Amino acid sequence: MNKNFIINIGRQLGSGGREIGEKLAARLGIGFYDKELIKLASEESGLCCEFFERADERASQSIIGGLFSMRFPFVSDGAVPATNCLSNDALFKVQSDVIRKLAHQHSCLFVGRCADYILRDHPRCVNVFISCSREERIRRLCRIHAISEQAAEEMMDKADRKRAEYYNYYSYKKWGAAETYHLCIDSSVLGIDATVDFVEEFVRRRLGL
Amino acid sequence: MNKNFIINIGRQLGSGGREIGEKLAARLGIGFYDKELIKLASEESGLCCEFFERADERASQSIIGGLFSMRFPFVSDGAVPATNCLSNDALFKVQSDVIRKLAHQHSCLFVGRCADYILRDHPRCVNVFISCSREERIRRLCRIHAISEQAAEEMMDKADRKRAEYYNYYSYKKWGAAETYHLCIDSSVLGIDATVDFVEEFVRRRLGL
Numbered sequence: 001m002n003k004n005f006i007i008n009i010g011r012q013l014g015s016g017g018r019e020i021g022e023k024l025a026a027r028l029g030i031g032f033y034d035k036e037l038i039k040l041a042s043e044e045s046g047l048c049c050e051f052f053e054r055a056d057e058r059a060s061q062s063i064i065g066g067l068f069s070m071r072f073p074f075v076s077d078g079a080v081p082a083t084n085c086l087s088n089d090a091l092f093k094v095q096s097d098v099i100r101k102l103a104h105q106h107s108c109l110f111v112g113r114c115a116d117y118i119l120r121d122h123p124r125c126v127n128v129f130i131s132c133s134r135e136e137r138i139r140r141l142c143r144i145h146a147i148s149e150q151a152a153e154e155m156m157d158k159a160d161r162k163r164a165e166y167y168n169y170y171s172y173k174k175w176g177a178a179e180t181y182h183l184c185i186d187s188s189v190l191g192i193d194a195t196v197d198f199v200e201e202f203v204r205r206r207l208g209l
Numbered sequence: 210m211n212k213n214f215i216i217n218i219g220r221q222l223g224s225g226g227r228e229i230g231e232k233l234a235a236r237l238g239i240g241f242y243d244k245e246l247i248k249l250a251s252e253e254s255g256l257c258c259e260f261f262e263r264a265d266e267r268a269s270q271s272i273i274g275g276l277f278s279m280r281f282p283f284v285s286d287g288a289v290p291a292t293n294c295l296s297n298d299a300l301f302k303v304q305s306d307v308i309r310k311l312a313h314q315h316s317c318l319f320v321g322r323c324a325d326y327i328l329r330d331h332p333r334c335v336n337v338f339i340s341c342s343r344e345e346r347i348r349r350l351c352r353i354h355a356i357s358e359q360a361a362e363e364m365m366d367k368a369d370r371k372r373a374e375y376y377n378y379y380s381y382k383k384w385g386a387a388e389t390y391h392l393c394i395d396s397s398v399l400g401i402d403a404t405v406d407f408v409e410e411f412v413r414r415r416l417g418l
Contacts, residue, residue, distance in 0.1 A: 181395070
């Protein structure tokens with residue numbers, strides 16, 4: 001086994017988890033994969049990118065109707081050929097293969113997408129969860145999306161419910177439970193940059209970097 | 210408000226959480242309260258210590274039959290006068306008052322007992338949860354109690370279920386959920402002493418010590 005290492009970040013919507021992951025990956029000089037992963041999975045499988053975006057982090061219950069192959073490319077106006085179905089399980093499989101391939105090639109930081117579960121046998125993984133006070137999450141979502149507090153709360157609860165469903169469906173652990181991760185931290189306590197510092201320190205101690 | 214600060218530690222059985230708390234309190238030179246709290250609550254209320262031990266961290270469902278007052282002292286052979294009942298809710302109330310009183314008097318570290326919920330309005334609280342890999346917890350319990358792996362697993366699951374029931378009954382948050390705490394850490398990643406270092410650093414940054 002090579003000396004590659006992996007950081008997996010789970011996060012509540014509005015916690016700043018993606019930003020923390022991006023900054024941490026830049027500091028450590030490793031690959032960062034979030035939405036990027038979708039593109040890669042798309043290229044890997046020959047399936048259309050938009051298809052992965054629609055299925056992104058949704059558990060298998062929501063089957064996507066439609067046939068997507070090289071012979072029947074995705075129809076971007078929403079008209080979907082009804083001749084076949086490709087389940088989210090199949091998409092999960094494609095994405096898992098991409099995650100494993102990337103982890104084998106070099107050190108990476110993955111945000112979401114059950115990467116901690118997919119890479120559970122990797123000997124040099126650090127699994128982190130970023131939470132945040134409700135007030136701070138609402139403030140951040142209102143600012144980013146220019147929406148009302150109520151809309152932010154709804155968006156937040158819906159997104160986290162979906163993330164939990166997706167994670168709990170595909171892994172044997174529980175999304176957002178302390179025991180699922182090596183470290184969980186509330187980003188509102190120290191702020192984004194000091195949280196990056198702190199997680200970096202944990203990663204360095206854990207991996208002896 | 211004075212400059213007192215509070216550290217609350219939740220922990221899985223066998224995680225080393227109590228040891229981490231004890232060492233951290235010693236380093237910071239603050240009061241440490243775990244079983245000690247029971248004695249204090251007992252003295253405070255004039256109720257027998259054994260009574261609190263039996264009710265310790267059990268939710269209200271398990272009502273304790275028996276009358277305990279200064280006039281009908283606890284009967285240590287287990288024979289309990291059936292004339293009255295004192296619920297765990299009443300005991301929780303007594304313990305809560307003791308926790309609040311201690312927190313008002315000086316800086317403290319509390320292990321378990323919903324202290325984070327009881328002190329939710331304290332402006333200088335740090336709430337920490339200590340988890341640990343299942344294998345390490347079993348190893349520790351086998352060593353401490355000289356029991357089989359199977360017995361350790363049963364002890365562990367039963368204790369955590371009770372702690373969760375107690376916490377979830379008396380607080381509005383969820384025991385062991387990342388979002389309930391400021392920091393959650395798996396003590397098997399860095400080991401006990403390095404985990405103490407790490408939590409201490411977090412506490413110092415959070416409180417500006």
